[in-house]
Amino acid sequence: MTARPTWSPVRGRARRAGRHLLGLLAGALLLAMVPATSALAGAPPAPDGHAAGGAWTGTWSTTPTAVPASDTTAFENQTIRQTVRTSIGGDRIRVRLSNEFGDRPLVIGEARVAHRAHDGTASRIDPRTDRPLTFGGRTSVTIPAGAPAVSDPIPLRVSAGSDLVVSIHLPERTRGSTVHAFAFQHNYVASGNVTGRTDIDASATVDRWYFLTGVSVSSGRPGRSSAVVAFGDSITDGSDTDVNANHRWPDFLARRLEAAPGPYTVGVLNQGISGNRLLHDPNPPAGSDAENFAAYFGQSALRRFDRDVAAQPGVRHVLVLLGVNDLGHPGTVAPPSEKVSAADLIDGHRRLIARAHERGLKVHGGTILPFKNDTFGFYSPENEAARQAVNHWIRTSGEYDGVVDFDKALRDPADPQRLLARYDSGDHLHPGDAGAEAMAAAVPLHLLR
Secondary structure (H helix, E strand, O other), rough: OOOOOOOOOOOOOOHHHHHHHOOOOOOOOOOOOOOOOOOOOOOOOOOOEOOOOOOOOOEOOOOOOOOOOOOOOEEEEEEEEEEEEEEEEEEEEEEEEHHHHHHOOOOEEEOOOOOEEOOOOOOEOHHHHHHOOEOOOOEEEEEEEEEEEEEEEEEEEEOOOEEEEEEEEEOOOOEEOOOOOOOOOOOEEEEEOOOOOOOOOOOOOEEOOEEEEEEEEEEOOOEEEEEEEEEOOOOHHHOOOOOOOOOHHHHHHHHHHHOOOOOOOOEEEEEEOOOOOOOOOOOOOOEEEEEEEHHHHHOOOOHHHHHHHHOOOOOEEEEEEEOOOHOOOOOEEHHHHOOHHHHHHHHHHHHHHHHHHOOEEEEEEOOOOOOOOOOOOOHHHHHHHHHHHHHHHHHHHOOOOEOHHHHHHHHEEEEEEEHHHEOOOOOOOOHHHHHHHHHHHOOHHHHHH
């Protein structure tokens, strides 16, 4: 596997700065092989993700993006073993793979899923739970460029908060073209087809998810489960939270929902992308260093909404936290011509609300966190005034179905333009683990029931 670049966008240390830039991104085209709940089908998502053979609800997801030309990562006769954390349980699962940013067919020689071993070895599976993934009954699949593929239903009992391991064998030389670049989860690459091995001899460790975008579950109990999509930027993605700890704020929210009393379960699907913006796709100035990483920021939230929100199995609710990158990127990793006003951001939020309501979804607005004296150059009195205006509209307009006041929960009472120190990761923009937990605690659970 070719090593990926280690350049850093803001601090000169690649992976850290890339993971720190927040924003928003929006849906791409839903192409062939999309589930029946997709936007391409032209109909709202079916209640509880109904599909042939049962009701499906998302238990884990991530957002795919393209890669910059400078990222030459490729695989050839190698297995990628990747770990994901479920938010709700079920008796059967389906796995979604993606070639949505590839420019040629993606050949999957074999893919398997299993529970992670209980001994704590990160790359080891529990062989008793090992299952082959099939696609139309076949253990291999070729996914067209621009398309996803969803596996056949697999009988495998999973519980909420458990780790699933998906192993994918790539027999042909394959560019790592469809990726979630900041997983905050260690995954492993090994030579040959070792998808069925209990343990693997890893040749590389990566903190990305390649070609893997979703897992859904079915319990055979229609009407008892639904999903909420956390739609956001790097704060939702998990920047500056502990790697392998599942300490993103949507992870903490999933734990709260699982512990809450009642007969219904709510899956939490993380559709945050570091560097994502509400209104604009990545647009690094020509010849700038930002060309080496901006593609990882994904398409704008307005563009990706159909794929990343509306098409999720069983989705009933959306929680939006977007706007800080729209304020901060122009002049840093985007041209000054893309500078936005509070009115521009409010208009973008209204467009998301309209599209969610068209799909029959409840959509809740999250207030933008404070970022005074951040280390990325986002803060200015003008940007602060815009943040305050957008937050005031979210709180008081009544246009969102519900409000989650992240700003109030995490700001410093002595200086409300700053994050409270115990919640600050240190860059004055991203919350750390304690901040992520406080964000989850700020979500009124009744909104999602």
